[in-house]
Amino acid sequence: MAEQEARRHLLSIADLTGADVERILGLAGRMAEVAAAGEKLPTLRGRTVVNLFYESSTRTSTSFELAAKRLSADTLTVRASGSSVDKGESLRDTVETLAAYRPDVIVVRHPAAGAPGIVARASAANVVNAGDGKHQHPTQALLDVYTIGETLGRLEGVQVAIVGDVLHSRVARSLVQALRLVGAHSTLVAPPTLLPRGIESLGCEVSTDIAAVAAADVIYVLRMQRERMAAGEAFIPSLGEYTALYGITPERVRPGQLVMHPGPMNRGIEIDPRVADAPYSLVTEQVRSGLAVRMAVLADLAVDLEAIAAEALVELA
Amino acid sequence: MKLTCRNGRRDSLTLEGRVLAPAQGIDENLRITIEHGVIARLEPALASSLVLAPAFVDPHVHLRTPGREDEETLQSGTEAAAAGGYCAIVAMPNTDPVVDSAIVLEGLVRRAETEAVVPTGFMAAISKGQRGEELTEMAELAGAGAIAFTDDGSPVVSAGLMRRALQYSAVGGRQLAVHCQEPTLSANGHAHEGEIAAELGLGPYPSLAESLMVERDLALAGSEERPLHLMHLSAKESVEALARAQANNVAATGEVTPHHLCRSEDAVRSLDANMKMNPPLRAEDDRQALVQALADGTIAAIATDHAPHAREEKDVPFEEAPFGVTGLETAFAALHTSLVLPGVLSLETLLERMSSGPARVFGIAEPHIELGGEANIAVLDLDAEWTVSEDGFRSRSANSWLLGETLRGRVVKTIADGRVVFAL
Numbered sequence: 001m002a003e004q005e006a007r008r009h010l011l012s013i014a015d016l017t018g019a020d021v022e023r024i025l026g027l028a029g030r031m032a033e034v035a036a037a038g039e040k041l042p043t044l045r046g047r048t049v050v051n052l053f054y055e056s057s058t059r060t061s062t063s064f065e066l067a068a069k070r071l072s073a074d075t076l077t078v079r080a081s082g083s084s085v086d087k088g089e090s091l092r093d094t095v096e097t098l099a100a101y102r103p104d105v106i107v108v109r110h111p112a113a114g115a116p117g118i119v120a121r122a123s124a125a126n127v128v129n130a131g132d133g134k135h136q137h138p139t140q141a142l143l144d145v146y147t148i149g150e151t152l153g154r155l156e157g158v159q160v161a162i163v164g165d166v167l168h169s170r171v172a173r174s175l176v177q178a179l180r181l182v183g184a185h186s187t188l189v190a191p192p193t194l195l196p197r198g199i200e201s202l203g204c205e206v207s208t209d210i211a212a213v214a215a216a217d218v219i220y221v222l223r224m225q226r227e228r229m230a231a232g233e234a235f236i237p238s239l240g241e242y243t244a245l246y247g248i249t250p251e252r253v254r255p256g257q258l259v260m261h262p263g264p265m266n267r268g269i270e271i272d273p274r275v276a277d278a279p280y281s282l283v284t285e286q287v288r289s290g291l292a293v294r295m296a297v298l299a300d301l302a303v304d305l306e307a308i309a310a311e312a313l314v315e316l317a
Numbered sequence: 318m319k320l321t322c323r324n325g326r327r328d329s330l331t332l333e334g335r336v337l338a339p340a341q342g343i344d345e346n347l348r349i350t351i352e353h354g355v356i357a358r359l360e361p362a363l364a365s366s367l368v369l370a371p372a373f374v375d376p377h378v379h380l381r382t383p384g385r386e387d388e389e390t391l392q393s394g395t396e397a398a399a400a401g402g403y404c405a406i407v408a409m410p411n412t413d414p415v416v417d418s419a420i421v422l423e424g425l426v427r428r429a430e431t432e433a434v435v436p437t438g439f440m441a442a443i444s445k446g447q448r449g450e451e452l453t454e455m456a457e458l459a460g461a462g463a464i465a466f467t468d469d470g471s472p473v474v475s476a477g478l479m480r481r482a483l484q485y486s487a488v489g490g491r492q493l494a495v496h497c498q499e500p501t502l503s504a505n506g507h508a509h510e511g512e513i514a515a516e517l518g519l520g521p522y523p524s525l526a527e528s529l530m531v532e533r534d535l536a537l538a539g540s541e542e543r544p545l546h547l548m549h550l551s552a553k554e555s556v557e558a559l560a561r562a563q564a565n566n567v568a569a570t571g572e573v574t575p576h577h578l579c580r581s582e583d584a585v586r587s588l589d590a591n592m593k594m595n596p597p598l599r600a601e602d603d604r605q606a607l608v609q610a611l612a613d614g615t616i617a618a619i620a621t622d623h624a625p626h627a628r629e630e631k632d633v634p635f636e637e638a639p640f641g642v643t644g645l646e647t648a649f650a651a652l653h654t655s656l657v658l659p660g661v662l663s664l665e666t667l668l669e670r671m672s673s674g675p676a677r678v679f680g681i682a683e684p685h686i687e688l689g690g691e692a693n694i695a696v697l698d699l700d701a702e703w704t705v706s707e708d709g710f711r712s713r714s715a716n717s718w719l720l721g722e723t724l725r726g727r728v729v730k731t732i733a734d735g736r737v738v739f740a741l
Contacts, residue, residue, distance in 0.1 A: 114588030132520075196521060198513070
């Protein structure tokens with residue numbers, strides 16, 4: 001049952017196997033060629049992909065929308081603001097309303113962990129988690145792993161230092177798990193107050209010393225969320241001190257290292273503008289990979305759907 | 318202590334089975350003849366598969382009345398208690414309005430006279446509105462029937478007010494029962510601080526948020542030489558602090574819930590909102606420490622902390638859901654299945670901690686099976702297997718942490734206050 005669930009949806013990297021990741025990344029390679037050529041594939045023709053976004057997003061929502069269109073799907077984007085969600089409609093009711101359009105795939109972003117699971121249970125569609133609370137952002141992790149693999153030509157044994165606000169980061173959680181599945185290693189580097197107790201059980205090293213980034217092949221910079229600095233919520237004394245201690249400046253990047261950031265960047269806070277714009281920065285490659293990987297994720301679910309339908313036909317016969 | 322329920326005819330019936338009353342040292346096959354609610358005869362009988370135990374006492378129940386009668390009423394909550402084998406329950410005062418004045422308490426007692434199926438007592442608030450600022454009129458509330466005082470649902474944040482409450486509680490002759498939570502340590506906390514909360518990205522609610530407050534309140538109670546009851550303990554550090562205080566002759570008691578005894582933080586991985594309660598499910602070594610403390614008597618009482626919530630409030634993502642789960646109707650079966658059958662806890666200890674233990678803490682008459690005594694008996698079928706389902710509850714709410722689970726052992730009949738209040 002759980003296996004079938006994992007196959008029908010992409011809710012968490014924790015549901016995937018190394019083979020799943022390999023398959024999706026392989027498919028992403030082919031999708032990248034399609035995307036580069038500006039071509040469209042008929043994979044999802046006649047299918048409907050609904051983007052259900054309860055949190056603001058630019059790159060993830062546009063990336064999913066474009067990915068669906070490149071696969072010839074009909075797409076529909078529903079945002080929490082300006083919809084009936086504003087009027088207090090529950091997640092389940094919204095999903096049941098959308099069910100009237102018979103969506104084949106629902107891409108959901110929500111501020112609370114586990115919301116995509118609720119969508120999956122309330123709907124017959126395949127569900128893709130586009131970020132839930134501080135829990136998971138699986139397509140981001142897959143596109144990051146894909147980007148690293150494409151750039152370095154390998155994943156096995158690659159060392160990635162993930163630096164910043166780990167506590168509030170779904171990107172960090174998904175990425176650690178995804179890197180582990182492909183044989184890469186990660187170290188979480190953060191001030192002690194932004195490093196949740198027990199996080200090393202994800203299968204990573206942890207450090208509160210920025211010097212730990214020196215050993216990495218890739219420095220992955222997390223966004224410092226300014227809203228985490230609200231009165232009474234201040235996990236660090238000031239952004240200035242954070243930048244001084246943990247900001248990724250050119251001096252902290254050793255020759256040969258790559259730098260990544262999931263965006264949107266706070267230039268001058270967690271990442272120095274000179275780093276963000278340096279040749280060793282993979283930020284634009286990440287966005288480009290995002291399209292290919294999301295096409296791959298959607299196509300992978302659709303292929304599974306075909307396979308399931310075919311199995312059903314065989315059973316009927 | 319004064320408990321209230323609907324008055325009605327007393328029943329006459331006979332029961333046969335293995336009478337197991339650990340607090341009285343009884344374990345024999347007997348036929349119990351009840352005449353007009355009173356145990357009239359106890360005679361030897363043949364072996365039977367049923368266990369006849371002193372009915373249960375739950376010192377911690379949320380009846381949601383007044384204010385949220387859609388979630389529970391005195392009637393539905395006490396029917397749920399009856400189905401769980403209880404002959405006495407104590408309701409918490411964190412209602413709307415809060416039970417912080419005699420007029421509200423008297424209104425509840427009057428309603429219990431017509432609605433409560435099982436004898437029900439009420440706790441009153443320590444502070445007005447449970448705001449932690451001013452003490453309630455404890456003497457007047459005690460006169461109106463308050464069993465004890467608690468701000469349950471919220472901690473008494475101010476140490477100064479807590480000290481004064483301990484001092485003043487002597488006036489009404491009632492003890493305090495405390496919900497220990499240091500709110501700045503549990504802020505935005507949704508799950509036990511540890512690997513699972515870290516992995517799921519849930520705000521951490523550390524053990525320290527409980528144990529630090531436990532230490533504070535035990536120190537205050539020791540200094541004031543007043544009794545103190547610690548509610549729904551969840552962390553091993555809290556249990557250790559309680560044991561130390563008891564060794565130092567502080568009149569401290571503790572309770573633990575079935576869910577904290579049977580489940581650990583692993584259950585939260587499902588992100589099922591029915592695994593969300595305050596305090597949260599903790600680590601496996603915490604769970605084991607709770608079981609051990611229950612077995613050795615450090616913790617005297619099992620309390621369900623039955624906390625009904627409307628379906629629409631729990632049918633949301635974990636972080637958006639309110640804390641609390643129901644428990645009255647499943648307590649015995651869950652504990653029998655999880656602790657007694659695997660041999661972790663004896664049936665005798667379980668029965669004692671569900672009945673005499675809590676009764677003694679609050680000065681409620683201990684349910685005894687004795688000649689001439691009022692019949693308060695839970696009839697248990699230890700072999701019965703049943704599956705907990707949403708439509709099987711007497712409670713108005715179904716936010717059980719056991720939905721879909723198959724349990725072994727079931728309450729098949731309950732006699733409370735001399736009346737058959739539940740029969741399967």
